[in-house]
Amino acid sequence: MKARLHPNEGVIAMQFQSPLSVEDAVAFLADDQNARILSGGTDLLVRLRLGHIAPSKIVDIKKIEGMRSITREDGGFRIGAAVSGAEMNENHDLYLAWPGVVEAAGLIGSTQIQGRATIVGNLCNAGPAADSVPALVAASATARIAGPSGVRDVLVQDIPIAPGQTSLKIGELVTSIFLPAQPVNGSDAYLRFIPRTEMDIAVVGCGVSLKLDSAGTVVQARVALGAVAPTVLLVENAAEILIGTQLDDDALSALAEASSSVANPIDDKRGTIAFRKDVSGVLTCRAAKIAYSRAKGTVK
C-alpha cells in the first residue's frame, strides 16, 4: 500500500528560496539533502499537498538567468529548465525542427498545467509515464547538469533510473535540455494513449525520430516507449527494422511486433499488461507514419 502520510507531515519550517544563479541553487541543494527544486511546480505542489513529500526547503529556479529561455545552439535548441510547455509550443522554429518533442511537451496536462509544467520537471520526476521523455530520448536529447563538481552533459535516457529516481547526485540539478540539429529529411513524432482525450497520464507513450535519404528511405531511426517499463525504453532493434525501408507494411508490422515484445508493463489502474503491449505496437506504427510523412515533407 502506498504510504499515506498526513499532508505535510513532519514539516516544521519549510523554507522558500529563489536563487538568482546556478551556483546559489547548487549551494542550496548541496547544503540540504531534503531540499526540492521548484520549476513549474505541477508535480511538486501536488505531492506536497498530499503529504507524499515533506521537503525542508523549496528552491525555485525560475529567477536564474537562462532558465526560462529557448536559444539556438549548434543548429539545435537549448531549452531552459523552467521553460513551460506552452512556451515551447509558441516557439515556431522549435516546432518545425522537433514537432514530436513539442507535441509531447504539449500533452502534459491541461492548458493550465501547460502554463507551468516543464520538460525538465517531467524528466526529473522520473515517472515511467512521462510524456516528454520518450520523445526526448527518440530525439537523442541531452540534459545539462550543474552540480558541486561542475557541469556535465548526459543523455536524457540516462537520467531516470527507476520510478521516482534519477541518476542525479546530491546538489545537482538539470539546467537545460539540448535538442540537436534536426538533420535534413529528418523529423519526429510522439503519440500517447489515454482513456479520455485529455487530462490523463499516458497508458502507453511512443516517440519516433526518423531521418530519410532523398529517395524517402529511412537512414536513421530511434523509437522510445513510455509507461511500459520502470523507465523509458529504447526499442533497440527499431533502427535495424526500419533502416533501408520506406515504412512499407512489412516494416511496420515488424516494428509493431518489436515494440510490443520489448514492452514490459505492469497491470495497474491505468491499463493491463496485455493492453499496454498491444497498444505499444499500434502507437509505434502510428507515430512512425507521422514522423515519416513529416520527414518526407522536408525532402526538397
Added chain:
Amino acid sequence: MSQIHVKTIINGDASEFLCAADETLLDVLRDRLDLTGSKEGCASGDCGACSVTMDGRLVCACLVLGAEADGTEITTIEGMATGENLHPLQQAFLDHAALQCGICTPGFLVAAKSLLERNPDPTEEETRYWLAGNLCRCTGYDKIVRAVLDAAKIMRETA
C-alpha cells in the same frame, strides 16, 4: 518559521501579503485576501476551478506557491467585470444558461477569457481542448461551449 513577504498586483491593485512557504496562491487568495471566487475543487490541478492568470498565463492557483507570486500580476474572476458591466463571456454564460450549480463557472470564465485573448475565433474543437482542464459535472459542457463561441463572436463584432 518566518513568513514570506510578497508584493503583487491583483486585479490591477497593488497587494501585499505574508504567507508561509507551503501556502499556495489559492490558499492566499481565499484565506488571506478574501477572494473566494477562485474555488478549490481538487488541490491537484485536475479540475480548473481555481483558474487565474499569472502574468497573463492561465494557471491553476492551487499549483502556484503564494511566494512565487512575488513581482507578478494576477487576475482572478473578481477582476473580470468592469464595475457593473459584465464581461461579454459572463453575459454569454447567463444568456446561454451555461451554469447550473456555478462552482466551476469562475474557472471556466477565466480560462475562456484566456482562450479568446489568444484566439478570438476558436473552433468548437479548439474551445473544447482549451477548456479540457476545467471540469463541469452539471452541464455536459454543451451550453458552456456554446456560450464561449457566442461570446467570441460578439467580441469580434464589437472589437
Added chain:
Amino acid sequence: MPKDEFTPRTFSVVGTRPLRPDGIDKVTGRARYGADISAPGMLTGMVLRSPHAHARICSIDTSVAAAMPGVKAVITRADFPVHPENNGTADVLDNCMADKKALYDGHAVAAVAASSRRAALDALATIKVVYEVLPHVLDVDEAMKLDAPILHKGRKQEGVPADVSDNVLTRTEYGHGDPEIGFQMADLVIERQFKTAATHQGYIEPHSCLATLGSDGQGDLWVCTQGHYMARNTCAEILGLDSGCLRVTPSEIGGGFGGKTTVFLEPTALLLSQKSGRPVKMTMTREEVFRASGPTASTSIDIKIGMTKDGTITAAKGDYRYQNGAYEAMNGTLGAMTGFAPYDLDHVNTVGWDVVTNRPKAAAYRAPGAPMAAFAVESVIDELAYKLGLDPIEVRLKNAAREGTKSAYGPTYPAIGLEATLKAAKSHPHWSAPLGENQGRGVACGFWFNFGGDTCVSLMVNPDGTVSLSEGNPDIGGSRAAMSMMAAEELGIPMERVRTIIADTAALGQNEVTDGSRVTFAVGLATIKAARHAIQIMVERAAMTWGIDPEAVEWVDGAAQPAGPNAGKHPPMSLAEIAAIASNTGGPISGHFEVNAEGAGVSFGTHIADTEVDPETGAVKIIRYTVFQDAGKAVHPSFVEGQLQGGAVQGIGWALNEEYIYGKDGTLQNAGFLDYRIPVASDLPMIDTAILEIPNPGHPYGVRGVGETGIVPPLAAVANSVSRAAGVRMTSLPMSPPKVLAALKKM
C-alpha cells in the same frame, strides 16, 4: 390529500427562458459556497481516516494531539452520545465516525479542531490508532457468499434466505404473471449477466461546513447540502439536541446529484465546536470526497427476456445484486423496481438484493439504482432486436408502457410519456443519419419514479408590490428562477418582481431534501398554492375596499376585478395597489402552503448514442448524442435541457471510464480527478435534446421532475452503440479501452 388536477392553460411566464436571478453572483465569483465563509475565532477541523478496508479499532490515543499547541479539541466516537444499534441514526453516525470497527478505507476514526490547517494536520499525525486488520470484501457476489467476511452480524431482514451471508440485508421481489409460461411462448430467449462498477457523483465542490454550537445546545450550521432540514434533524438526533435550537443555513451548493443528501462532517464539526467553544470549519479534500463520500452501488445483474419474432416481449426476469458499501441502502430494490418499468409485460419477476461491503456507504446518485438496471435490461432488449432483425425503437414501441399499463413494480400508470419519446426518437434525423466505418448506434429507454414529499413555501406581498418567496430547498440547478416564474405566472406579475430565497431551517416548516427530482414539482406546487392563498387574501381586501362579497371578485392578469356586471363597477385593483393599502385593510399580506406533495408523475426518456470504436486500441468516441425526455411542462426549458445534458454526460462517463478501482488490500487506488476519469469537454460532442410535454395530471401546470431520468438510459444507449460498432456485446461497465480491446480480440 386530493391530487391536484392539471388544467390546460396558456402560460405567459412558464416556458420562457429568463436569466437566472442568482446568475450575476455566480459569474462574478460573489456567490458563497460551503467553504467561502468564515467566522471570528474560527478553527479548522480535520479528520483522521482509516487506512484499512476492514479493521477492528483496538485503541485510539489522542493524548499527544490534545496537548499540542493550537489544538482546541480532539474527538473520537467515544465523545458522541450513544445510540441504540441497528437504527438509522446510529448508522449515519457510524458512517461519520467509526465505532468498534473501521468498515472501509477512508472511514473516519478521529477528528481535531485547531487554530490552523497545519496545526490540525500535525495533531492528526500524532493520534495513535491500534487496528486489528480483518479480511475484507468488496464485490457483491463475493459478499453474498456464506464464507465472506461479515461487516455487521444479525442484520438480515425478513425474506433474506439462509443460503446467503449476513452481508445481505434485504431481498425484495416484484412482478406479476408467470415468467416460466412466458418464456415458453418466446421465439428467442436471451439471458446474460452484467456488471457495473461503482461510480462517484463527482460534484466539483467538496463537502464543507461551518459549525457553531454552544454548551447550551444552541447552534448554527452553514453547510453545502441538498437538504438543510435533513442536516438539522440528523445532527440534532445524533448529538441529542433539540432540532429547534439548531439553525441550519444552506450555502450555494456546488453540485450534489444525490451525494449531498446525508451528513458526513456536520455532526463532527458541531461537536468539535461545542468542545472547543469556537466556530469550526471543515472541508473535505478531494481525496476524502472519493474515499469517504458518495459513491453509488456496484452491481451484478442477471437478465432473462423472451421475445417473439414480431418483437413482443413474452416474459422478463431480473436478479439485481447491488452492494451499497458499509451500511444499508436500497439501490438493489430500486434497481429491481425500475429495470422493466418502461414495458407492458404479462409475465415479469424481479428480485433485488441489497448487500453491504467494505466500501464507503453508497449515497444517492441521480435516479439511484436505476441506470445499472436499465443498462442490463436495455442491453438484452437490444440484442434480441438485433438477432431477430427488428428495429430497436419499433420493438420498444411495441412493448411500451402506456396509460393503464400495470407496471412491473406494481402501480398502474396514469398518462405517461414513454411512447412520445420513442416516436420522437424514431422520427428524429439522428435515427436515420448514416454511420461510418467502426461506428454504431444505440438506443435505450429509462424510467424514474420522481418524488414529492414535505414542502413549505411562504410568499410575502411587499408594500411596494414586489413579492418575496421563501422556499426550503437548496437550489441545485436553477429552482429559484423556476419558483419565481411559477409565482409570477400565478400572480400575473413580471417574474422580475418575485425574488425567491432559500430560507434557513428556522423560517419555514419541514422540507424534504432536494432529491427525487421533486423541487420543481413539489415546491412548484406549493408555490402555486401559496400564490393562490395570497390571491385569496388580496381578493378579500379588494372586496372589502369595494364593499362587495369576496365571491364576487376574481383575479385576472395580476389584479382583482369584479367578477361580473352584478358585482358593481369598480376599476381593477392591481397587486401593487392592494399591497400599498394593505396596512389599512387588515395588515400585511402573505400566502403560504404546506403539504406532503403526492402525484409527482413518473418520467421516461429515450436516448440515441452514436459511437466510434478504434479497433486497434479499443478507444470509444461519442460522436453524436440525442436525449428525448418527457418533462410534463418545462418551466424553464434551458434549465430542463441542462438537466438532460448533464445527466446524459454523467451516464456517458459511467459507461466509458468512471470506476472505483481498489487494490488487493481494499484501499481505493484512484481517489482523485486524475484517475477517476469524469468526462472532459474534449471528450464530447454537443448533446442534443428534445423535450416532450405530456402533462402530469398531479400538478396544476403539468410539471414532472426532470433531474434524474436523464442518467438512466445512457449506460445502455452507449453500450448498445459500442456493441454494434465493435460487433461484440459489451456486458461490463465501464467499457474502458482495455476491456473493449480484450472483447474485440476474443471475437
